[in-house]
Amino acid sequence: MMQPVTLEGRRCRLVPLSHAHDDALASIQDPRNLQWLWRQHALRSAEDRREFTSYLLADERVLAFAVLDTRAGAGEVVGMTTFLGADPEDRAVEIGHTWLAPACQGTGINTEMKYLMLRHAFETALLPAFAPGAGRPFAPSWPEAGPAVRVQLMTDARNARSRAAIEKIGARFEGVLRRHMVVGPGVFRDTALFSVTDEDWAGVKGGLEARLAGV
Numbered sequence: 001m002m003q004p005v006t007l008e009g010r011r012c013r014l015v016p017l018s019h020a021h022d023d024a025l026a027s028i029q030d031p032r033n034l035q036w037l038w039r040q041h042a043l044r045s046a047e048d049r050r051e052f053t054s055y056l057l058a059d060e061r062v063l064a065f066a067v068l069d070t071r072a073g074a075g076e077v078v079g080m081t082t083f084l085g086a087d088p089e090d091r092a093v094e095i096g097h098t099w100l101a102p103a104c105q106g107t108g109i110n111t112e113m114k115y116l117m118l119r120h121a122f123e124t125a126l127l128p129a130f131a132p133g134a135g136r137p138f139a140p141s142w143p144e145a146g147p148a149v150r151v152q153l154m155t156d157a158r159n160a161r162s163r164a165a166i167e168k169i170g171a172r173f174e175g176v177l178r179r180h181m182v183v184g185p186g187v188f189r190d191t192a193l194f195s196v197t198d199e200d201w202a203g204v205k206g207g208l209e210a211r212l213a214g215v
Helices: 019-028 031-036 046-058 109-123 160-168 201-214
Strands: 012-016 063-069 076-087 092-100 150-156 172-184 187-197
Touching: 012 109, 019 046, 019 063, 019 076, 046 063, 063 109, 076 109, 092 109, 109 150, 109 201, 150 160, 160 187, 187 201
Parallel strands: 092 150
Antiparallel strands: 012 063, 063 076, 076 092, 150 187, 172 187
């Protein structure tokens, strides 16, 4: 499992998500964004939020964060994000379940948040060691924890704003997964898939640092 950590920037701080953040997250959730948030279409109450937090905390392949705005003081909760789908065997992870309060959009917080997470994924031992189980003689062995070689990001293919934001951080568009997931009764979502690899990271990192310096 991925180890909890706090990621600190100049505009925001990412802290391990806990139930202490539930009420704040429920109070700032923009109903207009619910249509884009995977199966979170029903997250309309504090109780829904508590159940979803419990779901995230119980998954060993997830490392969830509350996002704090630190531009003025200690920081108030303004959103959330996660590493999810951690794959120690193939050294891959996804960034997802990301949203910010409307007032924080366009402030540079999302850019810095992605920078902090990508840097953590590619430059620290984010993913645990991996030993293949019995009957898998061709599986790789990773005796020590190490960084990711691939980080993927996904969004609803219809969400033009989210797709533009992901492309803007330097992620590469890889295509659309058609009828990729169920998001409601009888409703299937097409998903736009993006990625950053360890080979891309130096260029992506430089671009993000230049953007953050200019904000």
